[in-house]
Amino acid sequence: MLASSAPVRLPTMTEVLAVMVGFIGVMFMSINVLQLPIQLALFASWFIVIGLGLRLKINYESMQKGLIDGIHNGMEAVLVLTTVGALIGTWIAGGIVPSIIYYGLSVMNPQIFLFAAFIICALTSIATGTSFGTAGTAGVAMMGIGHSFGIPLPLVAGAVISGAYVGDKMSPLSDTTVMTASLCKVKLVDHIRSMMWVSAPAILIASVLFLVVGFFYLSDHADTSRTAMAMAALQDHFVISPWLLLPAVVVITLLTRRYPAIPVITLGAILGSVCAWWAQGIDPVQAIHIAYSGNAMHSDVEFLNTLLNRGGIESMLGVVALILFALGLGGLMERVGILKAISQSFLRWANNPGRLTISTMLGGFFGNFFGGAAYVSLITASTITEKNYDDQGIDRRVLSRNAEAGGTITTPMVPWTDGGVFMATTLGVSTLTYLPFLWYHMLVIVISIVYGFANIAIWRVPQAERTSAGVGPNAQADHEWQAS
Template sequence: MKSVRLPTILEIVCTLGLFLVIVFSFTAFFDLPIQLALFISWFLVILLGFKLGYRYEELQKAITTGISNGLEAILILVAVGALIGTWIAGGVVPTLIYYGLEFIHPSIFLLATLIVCSITSLATGTSWGTVGTAGIAMMAIGEGLGMPLPLVAGAVLSGAYFGDKLSPLSDSTVLAASLSKVEVIAHVRAMLYLDIPAYLITAILFTVAGFIYGGNNTDLEKVEFLKLALLDTFNIQIWMVTPAIFVIVMLAMKKPSVPSIAIGALLGAIWAVVFQGMNVPDAVGTAYNGFSINTGVEFMDKLLNRGGIEGMLGSVAVIIFGLGFGGLLEHLGVLKVIISKFHSFLTSAGNVTLSTIIVAFFANVFGCAMYVSLILTPKIMGESYDNLHIDRRVLARNTEVGGTLTSGMIPWTDNGIFMAGILGVSTFAYVPFMWLSFVSIALAIIYGYTGKCIWYVKQKQGEGQIQQTF
């Protein structure tokens, strides 16, 4: 049997360089689907695997293993697509938009968006569910108020990822903690030292931006027109938001995400029949086909014609190809080889923190999924923290900062595809406004190099004792 070996740095650089060339050329120059670029990239890594001595059967298993690690994300994506379609048809989203326009003052809208999405994400433990529910409502309100949509998307994502990182219900929080060998609650507490100041700084930034954009730029006639158009098209009543309350409560009670969201979608279809006067086949059909209406008003049609499982199939394909690509890279030990070249650099808390964030970011870039980043980073960096006697709570925290908070910044990752598709704003357009992510990254690096909020583990009299240094 032919022996296998790890790839060399030159082989890795050539393979990943070709990957980036293919992805950027397909999307930026040839206007070809990114799904095709990712599929072709599989075979680049497979060829590398052949050169390293692997059999095709092993490589195919690595692909399927990588895909299986993200199947829950795919199921959630499908369920959220169904939910958005039926919630628009049932008047849930239009009601949220209407009351948002009615009560949220333009100058504090961005701050309100940050807070609403933070609370929703904290309660539900899912950034995807938050963006697919509260997020699309806030985007619609922001458009009605004349706000720059990339800025609104930045506020939505900052709130969604803040709650996702701190909620014990979040799969990313549990994954980062468990793979770093840290208790979930201990991980959440450690995150607070970073997230609270980062959140306050982010809130100030969005407040200032809100006063800049929410004053003279607000077209009150457009706001009133949109409210009247919603009233003419839908039955707007406060109890229309019952399906949204149900889903939030179910997720807050730690019920499984997919059935909770699916039941919420079913309630949306029922609401469409009972309160909006749709026939049963059309109402149920919005779960797959999405909501479609022709009001004669371009702005309204653009706002409401979305959702459905069918609209998510492109994103599902990206996630499948991305997870398969990440599974191949993990099986070949690509990131392990890269990090092994920097062991001499990993001599301080600051250097280890910076390296962890970089590794987590590039695991997103080349693994194409947040799950790949959260799985690989603790495995790759854990030994470096142990060698420096740094408590693994710091590893878990830095993994979240580099993995979770950057996952929506890359157009071909699961998060990047989902967020751009749901919010209707391209990834590169909203990235500059993901202020919570940038502030958190900066604070984590500052903590590392100053020693603030870095905890060390010392052994005394045969027992582990944690020494905290601030």
Template sequence: MVSAGKRLPSMLQVIVSLGLFLLIAFSFTAKLDLPIQLALYIGWFIIIGLGLRLGHKYHDLEKAALSGISNGLGAVLILLAVGALVGTWIAGGIVPTIIYYGLKAIHPSIFLLATMIICSLTALATGTSWGAAGTAGIAMMGIGQGLGVPAPVTAGAVLSGCYFGDKMSPLSDSVILASSMSNVEVVEHIKGMLPIAAISYVITAIMFTAFGIHYSGQVDMSKVQSVMLSMQNQFDITPYSFVPVIIVLGLLALRLPSFPVISFGSLLGVVWAVMVQNMDPLIAFKTAWAPYSIDSGVEFIDSILNRGGMSSMLGSVAVIIFGLGFGGLLDKVGVLETIAKLFTHRITNAGSLATSTIGTAFLGNVFGSAMYVSLILTPKICAKNYDRLGYQRKNLSRNAEFGGTLTSGMVPWSDNGIYMAGILGVATLSYAPFMWLSFVCIIITIACSYMGWFIDPCEPVDESMAPSQPPQPSATVTDNA
């Protein structure tokens, strides 16, 4: 929050500053074909300039930016480890094997439903949507392309499953972060999300099933057979390639730290590349850093398998670093606090409270460019409204989670937006309309809140007697959504 003795920015100053940032961000990405990293870099100086005008010292602003970065550096480690995993698992024939057997076993009419279920189970077991998207997600994208399903639709099913499983997993650090910032036990936080999340999951499953049945008649099965044959020609397809998948998922399910487990999984990929695919050891090891390269002559195979490696994630790393620092500056200067204060007098019931919280969390993604920024700032800004109106904090953690995590992949310049677009090979704005679980969950949350369903009241707390802001996380976040 803004430092004692420093004034909050006016709404005009907020509109000008954030409007300028959005103008730059949209111009760079949509018109000028410039990287979003540069827009975030410039955004730092926009907010620093605002902070200096409000009486902050540059040293304090720089310290706030560095503090914001430190809160999410664990995500950078996970990101690099997943990059290595993807590269070595493709080289080791693990991802191609999953795609091959998926094409062989999954009928087109249930493909999208199966995609959502498989990705949700993977994320639930591992506690990371990034890891689930980088493993099961990539495989399902390959199967979908083999079946002729539009890539944006498949990506929507992948992300619907990944984010649902992640939100229901006590292993997820985004779940831990949202609950801890709201002063709620993790189990209570998950219980608070479960009814609406389950209803949303069923509705989304029906939607993907209906779409899949409608689309299945257009699938050219001869093309599927051609893709499978080409996959066999490029890789040694064997059921033994499922062993690294089972090992990694098992270790993550045992609640072992994600970074070393995923790194170990990438080492298994190197071993499989050498032992199963007969690849030169040095070339196999190099795939942990540089994207795996294949020229099969089949456009689908080349597009889905020419990826991975730590180096492919460096752009996302820059987004996360600049985004977290930008969020730290927004928090220090008090930009989102000013926005929240504007709507405080209009928050009079559970419905308006849920709407404002989800909106604040979404803005945290838009302007903070990182999910962690949203999950840290939203509870701090909105907590007093829940205490004032008499609603338990688990309502706050649920709404912050839904608004912050489920929308993070929709923002093209956010950490999740950049990562998911890169790992799935589909532009953020192309797959965003098909993230049906996110839309359904948010709509149901707001509707139920206005109806008085699935909310937990408590005794209102006088603002003068309310506790100060929720505590900062005791340790650096070590995983991602």
């Protein structure tokens, strides 16, 4: 019998679980036992899903198309990743990041540093709408400042990433925020207002935690000798000037004005090369080459060598390969019907707002774990459970809020997602090391679940409006609901 382009049937939950166990087994053996690159593990996982597809009589050409479609949907993140790599390299070589670190060390109180890093990154991400751009600019500088204060880098990374994802989740300029509102058929403003119910207390509690922990690490008095040594080393190896802060101002301003991220970040990289030639005296050809190869410096201060010898498009090539394999895996799973099978299973279980919240968030995490990107997770989170929201008469603003909590928020928590790999590569701290300090992310998840079971901010659609809007098991929920 010839294989078809469509599955003869959906995979059973036993088959879905077998694929999951196979995926986890391949990842564990490859990384922990054989110590192979994670890219090879994800590539091998393709064939586990393809094997299930063949069992379901789906032809290979159809599965390959699903794979390519999955990669296509995440290509914008790949392009942003490469341009940010170029920007980091040239901004370090041009003295832009060293100047930010130097002036930050001179004015910032060590005891409130973690709190300040969280707030600075939150404001930057809200203004620009990009967690990648925030981590690659303000985040890198915060890592240098925090390390010079003697604060553990995973903790600093936790504050940086927590702040960066405030805007990624909340900013009207963020692609994930706009995408979620569109997928859930909710007005963008209503989507953001709904998220504020969860994000406002999460931001407040996270701020207090970072402030308290900062005082805990530096409770009596901070040893400023390391800070002075770092500032002296920066002056020895770079020309430090307030004028070198202008490229950062230009990039953030343009992103705030909603200019496209890729050309704006590329412009920032060009300005970094100009600064490397004009201010730091680097050969102009070499200043341009740094955009690809990254910065290289030698200092007597070891942490500066670690922090500032990075960047360049070349440093992101392994990350790009990893993301492509992860996106392809997500496309395969969608094509084979694994996501739809899980959706039907959730429909039977999620019979109250608390369970519905958990199922939506699990759908998002599943998209990140197997699809490797926030885009995939938002699709799985919204499509797997949207029918249940309509059937239970729950406003779709609750769906969009929970989709962000399970999708966007969990992206940097998985080591092989675009967000997880980018943050680990850019900040120089592994995903599993910074994971315990993603306090904003954890608070959003916990508060969302509490709201679901406590019926807080779980708005209902009146039966009359549901009927007039045609909401039901077979209807599109495209009506603009009002809060009850």
